[in-house]
Amino acid sequence: MNGGKLSMVRLKNDLNASWAIAKKDVKIYYLTPPTLMFGILFPLFMFLAFAVGRNAPVTTLIPGLVSITLLFSTSSIGPAVIPTERRVKTYDRLLSAPISSYSIMVGKTLSGFLFGLGIGGIMVIVSLLLFGTQIINAPSLILGLVLPAFCFAMLGIMLAMFPRENPGDIMLMLNFIRLPLIFVSGIFISIESMPYFGQVAAIFSPLTYANDLVRFAFEGKSIYGPVLDSFVLIFFTGAFLAVGRKIESRFQV
């Protein structure tokens, strides 16, 4: 087999294995207490804590709710699942299979992605049916669900590459990152009204671009534009994948 053909076969095998890993995770972990806790209840209550009592109409809060739900639900799967699998040694099964590390990471990301997409999708449907929210730009909504879901899922996987066997260890690191993000990404306070240092910090937050995309879909308003938002989210996804691989390789015993 020549090199090019071999690479194509490897890529196909890796993608099939990623899909198999994602399906397996969906079957096993979606309804487990840590997933439900960190993926659904945590963002919902966090949102309510900040949104209740504000005078803004509910419809203006929906984009922010969708964005942080995507962030919390998708990024929770990897940190909840991978350390547990390390502890019970099923992660070794993946590591000893004839697939690349990227295949495992993408598979795990896919399971977080699908989880977040499902929760985010339900949230959008509920907001349309209960609050009469309008979708102004459907393609942006699709991008605003798909790209952030993949990006944030990869963020969780990146941190889960630290060789820990206790999900709490990874969740701690993850919360260290994602809790500050919700304050500098225009979720509760618009970026335009933030002080200068906040506006600078917002540029480095992937949640900023996710929120901007979703806001554009619902309100037709955007700071950076949907094209730039999409590219930046793709860039962050790639960066998280590369850093995650680096962490895995650096800490392999």
Add this chain to the structure above:
Amino acid sequence: MGSAIEVINLTKQYTNVLAVDRINFEVEEGEVFGFLGPNGAGKTTTIRILTGLTKPSGGEARIFGHDIHREAITAKSYMGIVPEESNVYHDLSAWDNMMFTGELYHISRAERERRAIELLEMFGLYDRRDEKVRGFSKGMKRRLTISMALISNPRLLFLDEPTAGLDVQSTLIIKSVIREQNKRGVTVFLTTHNIEEANVTCDRVAIINRGRIAAIDRPENLKRTIQSAQSVGVAFDKMQLVVVKDLEGIPSVNEVRKEGDKYRLYTEDPPMVLAGTWDYARVHNLRIISLNTMGPSLEDVFVRLTGIAVMPKEGGT
């Protein structure tokens, strides 16, 4: 036949521990190779390096000529792995566990279904294929782990303590399948604490101690190296009257060990000890109910090479 495994100067240094120290060995294709050693000797580290789970600090390990580190995917495609702990997915059914493993090894749906039916029947799990593994016994989980390792039709099977702590039925099924796989040409790399299992199963064994290979040969050749571990086994009708010190006084007896309801007298001269044992029985008015001579066991070799104490000497009455 070529080499299934080649290990060259393999080394693993953890922060303060040299777990594996420049070991070399080769496993021929089609061989059943036993890897023995006391706890902490470096067995698990070696097997983890050979299966691509741990990165070596130095040296090389090749699986059918492919470096496990640099050509990991190709090397891993030849292997089936049964780790010491049955790492099955408890919240999946036995069938789903098999299907998932098949997918990881890139086996087509039709083929993995065919193999899964064949293997689950072979291991007596087919009737419970749709049940979640959480409810399985330890032996059933072990059998499923081995089924999963075999779904890809591996050329090389790593078995880490395959029968440790299992019920008789599971142990017999597993041993029979190992023999069957080996007959079909599968190379088996077996680590076990059960030295008798290694003795009857393995073509060759390596004994690792403190990270270094202490010996590597056929079990019979290893046994021949320690003639002083020949012994006479004897059981008397009134064991409570036997005094160990008296048995130690029989000419040519080097050591006495109580093994269940018998004594084992170690010697380099079994005929002399046989005669002495008859005399001892006559003088003490005891009846011998069994008497036999035994060559050195693989366990004796293991004890000699690793320096561990298997059983303390026991005093008689």
